[in-house]
Amino acid sequence: MKPGRFITFEGIDGAGKSSHLDAMAAWARERGHDVVLTREPGGTALAERLRELVLHAPMDALTEALLVFAARRDHLVQLIEPALARGSLVLCDRFTDASFAYQGGGRGFSLEVLGRLEDWVQQGRQPDLTLWFDLPAATAAQRRGAVRAPDRFEAQDLAFFERVSAGYAQRASAAPERFARLHAQGERPAVWAEIQDVMRTLAWW
């Protein structure tokens, strides 16, 4: 049995994460991986209820951070850790880097408190690989404006998303061994080819 692996998809809203998750899952299944597709906030019944609150109910930044990490704790305990223990490949649409980028970068919430929550909740667990869909905030806004009604985050202005991007950049430079930065402003086939190139550099793929 292959050992379990944990891949996270990160980037601002409209960057193309969801668009590539299914293709990635299909490719991984062809290669013999048992794939678990999930997302944050969410992934379990409780965490999905917390997601609804976080995306739609007004709240202060600490409440938001606590709810996001509460959802993450449930997700890790109920779904991610058992799946990794069984040897599955877990593909997760957003994880803790998003908390640092959105709550930390976007909202200006304390990175130190986020770091403590990360330690408590994850007990050392980190993704094996983080695919970071990086693109200009204006391009992402155009893409999502074409297709969907905004939630509490998506309704923010360009300056907010520029801070979120800077938050991702900071996380990427602090953990370069697990981050792969993708040029997500490219056409879809180019982004997919880049993802495939990244995967082929991994010893375990």
Ligand SMILES: Nc1ncnc2c1ncn2[C@@H]1O[C@H](COP(=O)(O)OP(=O)(O)O)[C@@H](O)[C@H]1O
């Ligand atoms: N490389 C791309 N070029 C142009 N449009 C794209 C590309 N990737 C995704 N899209 C479109 O942009 C929108 C946002 O993509 P999505 O995958 O939902 O982003 P995310 O999950 O990161 O918010 C969707 O309408 C999607 O079809």
Ligand SMILES: [Mg+2]
């Ligand atoms: Mg998405």
